[in-house]
Amino acid sequence: MNGLSVEGEVRERRRRADGERSRRTILDTAARLATVEGIDGLSIGRLVDAIGMSKSGVYAHFRSKEELQLATIAAAQEVFDADIVDPALEVENGLPRLEVLCERFLSHVERLVFPGGCFFASVAAELDTRPGPVRDRIAEVQSDWTKLIASAIREAKRRDELDPDTSVKQLTFEINAVLAQANTEFLLHRDRAAFNQARRAIHDRLQALAARPRRRRRT
Amino acid sequence: MNGLSVEGEVRERRRRADGERSRRTILDTAARLATVEGIDGLSIGRLVDAIGMSKSGVYAHFRSKEELQLATIAAAQEVFDADIVDPALEVENGLPRLEVLCERFLSHVERLVFPGGCFFASVAAELDTRPGPVRDRIAEVQSDWTKLIASAIREAKRRDELDPDTSVKQLTFEINAVLAQANTEFLLHRDRAAFNQARRAIHDRLQALAARPRRRRRT
Numbered sequence: 424m425n426g427l428s429v430e431g432e433v434r435e436r437r438r439r440a441d442g443e444r445s446r447r448t449i450l451d452t453a454a455r456l457a458t459v460e461g462i463d464g465l466s467i468g469r470l471v472d473a474i475g476m477s478k479s480g481v482y483a484h485f486r487s488k489e490e491l492q493l494a495t496i497a498a499a500q501e502v503f504d505a506d507i508v509d510p511a512l513e514v515e516n517g518l519p520r521l522e523v524l525c526e527r528f529l530s531h532v533e534r535l536v537f538p539g540g541c542f543f544a545s546v547a548a549e550l551d552t553r554p555g556p557v558r559d560r561i562a563e564v565q566s567d568w569t570k571l572i573a574s575a576i577r578e579a580k581r582r583d584e585l586d587p588d589t590s591v592k593q594l595t596f597e598i599n600a601v602l603a604q605a606n607t608e609f610l611l612h613r614d615r616a617a618f619n620q621a622r623r624a625i626h627d628r629l630q631a632l633a634a635r636p637r638r639r640r641r642t
Numbered sequence: 643m644n645g646l647s648v649e650g651e652v653r654e655r656r657r658r659a660d661g662e663r664s665r666r667t668i669l670d671t672a673a674r675l676a677t678v679e680g681i682d683g684l685s686i687g688r689l690v691d692a693i694g695m696s697k698s699g700v701y702a703h704f705r706s707k708e709e710l711q712l713a714t715i716a717a718a719q720e721v722f723d724a725d726i727v728d729p730a731l732e733v734e735n736g737l738p739r740l741e742v743l744c745e746r747f748l749s750h751v752e753r754l755v756f757p758g759g760c761f762f763a764s765v766a767a768e769l770d771t772r773p774g775p776v777r778d779r780i781a782e783v784q785s786d787w788t789k790l791i792a793s794a795i796r797e798a799k800r801r802d803e804l805d806p807d808t809s810v811k812q813l814t815f816e817i818n819a820v821l822a823q824a825n826t827e828f829l830l831h832r833d834r835a836a837f838n839q840a841r842r843a844i845h846d847r848l849q850a851l852a853a854r855p856r857r858r859r860r861t
Binding site: 459461463538540545549551593601604610611616617621623631 | 678682757759763764766767768771772780781784785811812815816818822823826827831835839840842843
């Protein structure tokens with residue numbers, strides 16, 4: 424098309440596929456590096472060293488450090504969604520989804536999908552005091568995650584899986600707290616016990632808030 | 643002493659006091675900077691810019707970046723101890739001490755004693771994947787804090803303030819989780835609601851684990 428011959432079309436398609444592949448390579452490396460060395464250290468020069476691509480090769484994809492950082496966050500979010508969110512969206516909203524979200528998150532950290540654990544916890548800790556579009560994007564991703572947990576809790580109340588007096592905000596805070604703590608402790612002490620402590624904390628909390636069978640409520 | 647005249651002694655004492663003051667200035671600035679820009683970015687060059695001291699002036703105190711980083715951690719720990727640990731050690735061990743530890747920690751973060759919130763959470767998140775003596779020191783400080791919380795819980799069980807079946811490790815994990823989450827959420831969203839959510843979580847957890855009065859246990 425655009426007057427290209429069949430051969431020209433094939434070449435053009437290959438060129439685009441190569442471009443897409445090299446962009447992927449850059450972003451995968453960038454996301455992994457960001458969880459170890461920080462997203463702020465993610466200069467184009469640092470990536471050139473890590474991938475062994477030419478500076479102009481990286482510049483062809485990202486014109487500035489900020490553009491590279493935002494694209495890295497988007498790439499990390501794709502990984503996070505595919506590994507944690509999508510499997511949870513396949514089960515019913517309410518307690519079943521809440522449990523999958525928590526379990527997939529813990530498994531994601533334990534499998535070290537990113538070498539620095541949860542990408543967003545890592546980058547949030549780094550950028551929390553540095554205003555700008557990169558930090559804002561991280562805060563948005565965190566808010567979306569919080570909304571997903573809150574929605575599952577709200578639905579669990581509606582389905583009588585949790586006590587109707589349960590505070591959605593409070594329980595969301597508590598669940599996020601233990602998930603984040605498992606990530607922190609595992610990374611700092613390399614002790615897998617943190618995962619079971621998180622599981623037990625969530626289990627105990629949900630048990631305590633489980634809706635009592637209606638017939639017993641009358642008493 | 644050492645054959646110094648009285649005037650010589652006074653000069654020597656002044657020189658030492660000046661040295662101590664400039665070391666303090668360097669470390670205070672370093673600790674604050676570390677919670678914003680990271681402890682790894684804490685080069686002697688960066689400090690020279692921030693304090694406006696000569697490079698040789700800073701080098702007179704710290705001969706390497708690692709020496710500077712370890713001294714910065716020690717300085718941050720002094721601040722942390724004076725602000726959080728010492729007031730808690732003044733009250734009885736058990737629930738009273740546990741409550742002061744939690745309350746002082748939350749207040750420490752809220753008052754932004756360090757601009758990046760909890761110094762140790764900030765630096766731990768940065769260094770968790772980077773082995774070395776600086777990271778080891780941070781892990782030790784975190785372990786000391788955990789032991790302090792655990793000791794208060796253990797004593798609370800002994801004093802019948804908490805159910806004797808309470809798992810010290812599990813409750814320590816849960817309390818640390820909500821304290822850390824208050825720090826994280828406050829820094830990322832600048833929302834003070836996180837402090838009250840942490841207070842409520844701790845209060846609810848301690849209530850649920852409160853030792854039942856002995857006479858009721860028989861039933």
